[in-house]
Amino acid sequence: MRPVGVAVLGLGNVGSEVVRILNDSADDLAARIGAPLVLRGVGVRRIADDRGVPTELLTDDIDSLVSREDVDIVVELMGPVEPARKAILSAIAHGKSVVTANKALLSQSTGKLAEAAEAARVDLYFEASVAGAIPVIRPLTQSLAGDTVLRVAGIVNGTTNYILSEMDSTGADYASALADASALGYAEADPTADVEGYDAAAKAAILASIAFHTRVTADDVYREGITGISPADVTTARELGCTIKLLAICERITKGGKQRVSARVYPALVPLTHPLATVNGAFNAVVVEAEAAGRLMFYGQGAGGAPTASAVTGDLVMAARNRVQGGRGPRESKYAKLAIAPIGDVQTRYYVSMDVADKPGVLSTVAAEFAAHEVSIAEVRQEGVVDDDGQLIGARIVVLTHRATDAALSKTVAALAELDAVQRIASVLRMEGTD
Amino acid sequence: MRPVGVAVLGLGNVGSEVVRILNDSADDLAARIGAPLVLRGVGVRRIADDRGVPTELLTDDIDSLVSREDVDIVVELMGPVEPARKAILSAIAHGKSVVTANKALLSQSTGKLAEAAEAARVDLYFEASVAGAIPVIRPLTQSLAGDTVLRVAGIVNGTTNYILSEMDSTGADYASALADASALGYAEADPTADVEGYDAAAKAAILASIAFHTRVTADDVYREGITGISPADVTTARELGCTIKLLAICERITKGGKQRVSARVYPALVPLTHPLATVNGAFNAVVVEAEAAGRLMFYGQGAGGAPTASAVTGDLVMAARNRVQGGRGPRESKYAKLAIAPIGDVQTRYYVSMDVADKPGVLSTVAAEFAAHEVSIAEVRQEGVVDDDGQLIGARIVVLTHRATDAALSKTVAALAELDAVQRIASVLRMEGTD
Numbered sequence: 089m090r091p092v093g094v095a096v097l098g099l100g101n102v103g104s105e106v107v108r109i110l111n112d113s114a115d116d117l118a119a120r121i122g123a124p125l126v127l128r129g130v131g132v133r134r135i136a137d138d139r140g141v142p143t144e145l146l147t148d149d150i151d152s153l154v155s156r157e158d159v160d161i162v163v164e165l166m167g168p169v170e171p172a173r174k175a176i177l178s179a180i181a182h183g184k185s186v187v188t189a190n191k192a193l194l195s196q197s198t199g200k201l202a203e204a205a206e207a208a209r210v211d212l213y214f215e216a217s218v219a220g221a222i223p224v225i226r227p228l229t230q231s232l233a234g235d236t237v238l239r240v241a242g243i244v245n246g247t248t249n250y251i252l253s254e255m256d257s258t259g260a261d262y263a264s265a266l267a268d269a270s271a272l273g274y275a276e277a278d279p280t281a282d283v284e285g286y287d288a289a290a291k292a293a294i295l296a297s298i299a300f301h302t303r304v305t306a307d308d309v310y311r312e313g314i315t316g317i318s319p320a321d322v323t324t325a326r327e328l329g330c331t332i333k334l335l336a337i338c339e340r341i342t343k344g345g346k347q348r349v350s351a352r353v354y355p356a357l358v359p360l361t362h363p364l365a366t367v368n369g370a371f372n373a374v375v376v377e378a379e380a381a382g383r384l385m386f387y388g389q390g391a392g393g394a395p396t397a398s399a400v401t402g403d404l405v406m407a408a409r410n411r412v413q414g415g416r417g418p419r420e421s422k423y424a425k426l427a428i429a430p431i432g433d434v435q436t437r438y439y440v441s442m443d444v445a446d447k448p449g450v451l452s453t454v455a456a457e458f459a460a461h462e463v464s465i466a467e468v469r470q471e472g473v474v475d476d477d478g479q480l481i482g483a484r485i486v487v488l489t490h491r492a493t494d495a496a497l498s499k500t501v502a503a504l505a506e507l508d509a510v511q512r513i514a515s516v517l518r519m520e521g522t523d
Numbered sequence: 524m525r526p527v528g529v530a531v532l533g534l535g536n537v538g539s540e541v542v543r544i545l546n547d548s549a550d551d552l553a554a555r556i557g558a559p560l561v562l563r564g565v566g567v568r569r570i571a572d573d574r575g576v577p578t579e580l581l582t583d584d585i586d587s588l589v590s591r592e593d594v595d596i597v598v599e600l601m602g603p604v605e606p607a608r609k610a611i612l613s614a615i616a617h618g619k620s621v622v623t624a625n626k627a628l629l630s631q632s633t634g635k636l637a638e639a640a641e642a643a644r645v646d647l648y649f650e651a652s653v654a655g656a657i658p659v660i661r662p663l664t665q666s667l668a669g670d671t672v673l674r675v676a677g678i679v680n681g682t683t684n685y686i687l688s689e690m691d692s693t694g695a696d697y698a699s700a701l702a703d704a705s706a707l708g709y710a711e712a713d714p715t716a717d718v719e720g721y722d723a724a725a726k727a728a729i730l731a732s733i734a735f736h737t738r739v740t741a742d743d744v745y746r747e748g749i750t751g752i753s754p755a756d757v758t759t760a761r762e763l764g765c766t767i768k769l770l771a772i773c774e775r776i777t778k779g780g781k782q783r784v785s786a787r788v789y790p791a792l793v794p795l796t797h798p799l800a801t802v803n804g805a806f807n808a809v810v811v812e813a814e815a816a817g818r819l820m821f822y823g824q825g826a827g828g829a830p831t832a833s834a835v836t837g838d839l840v841m842a843a844r845n846r847v848q849g850g851r852g853p854r855e856s857k858y859a860k861l862a863i864a865p866i867g868d869v870q871t872r873y874y875v876s877m878d879v880a881d882k883p884g885v886l887s888t889v890a891a892e893f894a895a896h897e898v899s900i901a902e903v904r905q906e907g908v909v910d911d912d913g914q915l916i917g918a919r920i921v922v923l924t925h926r927a928t929d930a931a932l933s934k935t936v937a938a939l940a941e942l943d944a945v946q947r948i949a950s951v952l953r954m955e956g957t958d
Contacts, residue, residue: 387819400669
């Protein structure tokens with residue numbers, strides 16, 4: 089049987105693990121595919137003999153590697169958007185199927201890549217781009233292909249989940265929890281992509297695209313990071329029976345018979361009884377709600393070399409099977425072409441905490457402002473604020489609302505900030521998972 | 524575009540929901556497939572106008588329906604092994620792809636059905652046969668196709684999980700918890716298939732087959748039901764920080780370089796900290812442990828018309844896409860041909876509870892019997908047993924072992940039963956999920 093040739097681009101944690109699996113499980117993979125998988129070359133920036141791969145397999149000439157006649161499938165694990173985009177488009181143009189974990193690229197260019205793959209009649213698989221080892225893409229595109237997905241909500245970034253778990257369990261502030269995450273290798277030197285929610289937003293775009301058969305790019309995703317979360321927020325969350333999680337949420341919003349898609353990333357209060365509340369540390373989980381299936385949850389390791397390599401190799405075996413047995417994997421489905429709902433139209437519950445003057449009538453003034461903007465209050469608490477010597481220096485009001493639009497809430501908060509009685513809006517957080 | 528013709532066999536809860544989805548989501552399904560899905564007929568035992576389907580679509584002539592020229596895919600939801608087997612084989616022989624949820628049939632005849640599908644070059648999909656709406660088959664066959672699955676452990680029977688959850692939360696005995704389950708429609712008039720573990724064993728056989736690329740039938744699965752679980756077992760489980768769950772376990776056992784498969788179903792103590800411990804009521808969950816992926820968990824509704832119909836319709840859309848776009852779904856993979864390990868070779872931990880004479884030396888005699896069979900004791904408790912009037916009438920010894928083979932434990936229990944000091948072996952239960 090003619091072997092299936094594989095080129096791997098990138099030899100970091102994930103690439104090294106993929107190469108290891110190709111070696112260690114060669115017989116099993118061949119039996120599952122019906123032909124041997126043969127590694128033709130590994131594209132790297134630096135060729136050296138300490139890379140764990142025979143030097144003759146290494147090349148820094150990506151262009152030549154992806155166009156080799158004996159390469160059938162290109163596995164792209166280089167990371168940044170460029171030169172990955174160029175390499176993938178070149179591979180597709182040369183008739184190679186592509187497996188990638190590149191969420192940043194996919195969330196910018198999913199349409200362009202999908203169209204190129206369609207034109208060349210090759211496969212484009214990307215299970216590893218969201219939630220590492222956890223099968224999420226395949227269940228959404230295939231298992232739920234006959235159902236109507238209503239909502240996808242996930243913890244899809246391990247770095248921020250580690251930081252928030254740490255803040256929750258130790259009372260640490262954001263800076264020291266981030267330092268811990270860095271020391272343990274859970275956060276990169278420049279943590280911006282993770283802590284500002286860009287990574288989660290890229291994944292939200294991918295999930296929304298496949299769940300709702302609509303092209304959603306990272307730019308369509310509303311995004312807030314976790315850098316503003318304070319120990320006081322975490323404490324208040326606990327008092328409300330909640331924990332704070334950075335959520336990626338993709339939702340089908342139906343209003344007046346018209347359907348739109350909301351995709352958003354932000355830290356939110358999650359009730360401790362919700363399945364996502366118990367997902368701690370570097371783990372990921374995705375909850376899918378569909379009309380017929382009800383609520384499903386997928387849980388596991390969302391990052392790391394070996395778990396991500398598991399997802400990559402699964403895709404690789406599927407692409408190879410298609411080469412050997414004929415046929416192709418699922419293609420882009422974008423027929424629904426739903427509009428993107430702006431964040432202002434999205435309804436959630438909110439928690440607003442503000443420092444106020446400690447005098448009569450403040451609570452009623454604050455409550456009136458919520459009412460004026462038609463934001464209904466579910467729960468309100470007022471407590472004294474003391475200084476380090478225990479002297480009462482003011483008061484804090486915490487309001488938990490019923491569901492309201494983001495637009496109404498924003499106007500309410502702006503109006504509250506103008507009130508003489510309100511010294512400072514300390515925190516505004518959304519609450520999810522209580523429906 | 525030529526439509527894809529569908530025949531549905533069986534119009535129970537699931538069949539009715541599938542027909543409803545085909546109607547209500549016709550436009551979406553057509554867009555996803557690239558051609559309309561058209562219901563050609565529904566095979567039933569009784570034709571009547573109260574079935575929610577136009578009478579002209581109903582037929583009791585299954586043979587004619589599955590061989591119709593304009594039928595491309597047959598969805599088998601009739602239930603029992605026969606006449607389902609005959610109908611499926613006839614459909615395949617006529618070149619139809621088949622979607623089925625029939626676990627009993629699959630676990631008896633997976634090889635025969637797969638071979639027929641292979642010979643006819645048609646698809647055979649069965650996602651709905653295990654854990655209802657929860658994608659399990661597809662993640663195992665596709666997403667983990669590049670990984671090495673070590674273990675699959677699941678709660679895959681909602682009836683028994685409801686009964687055990689009820690016993691745990693209310694202290695009810697087995698008979699009254701079963702009566703509750705029946706009243707709520709969670710248990711059938713004859714609950715044998717559920718409570719004796721036959722249903723879970725069929726699912727274990729299917730899971731083991733695909734996880735380990737080996738044909739495993741229901742007869743290969745060791746099986747114990749839950750009818751012997753007493754309120755005292757539940758109480759003791761709680762005292763040990765555990766709950767009792769009926770587990771389906773499929774495990775790769777490596778010994779002396781030789782690999783074998785163990786597939787088994789039994790009630791077991793599960794630590795409350797284990798993810799499966801929190802799966803209550805009629806829900807299902809499957810935990811998969813793979814070499815590279817680590818531990819994954821899939822959770823959701825494991826039964827019911829709509830959830831099961833979601834899985835069936837997902838398969839139906841995939842089979843239809845293959846018809847329209849060319850190609851076929853994954854086929855049976857049985858290359859590994861691992862031997863089945865007998866239950867005697869399986870290692871787990873055990874909890875043994877026995878009534879003993881309340882006199883000196885009994886504990887040491889009992890402990891010596893464990894030692895003689897090389898079963899190591901992890902924890903032991905001795906307590907007094909009192910009658911209804913509070914009179915001390917004997918003692919009970921509860922032993923929790925370290926991991927030991929089932930064979931060694933069986934010999935130990937047999938030897939204990941022979942001891943004069945032991946009046947009665949009250950309970951022997953396995954403990955899982957502590958590694």
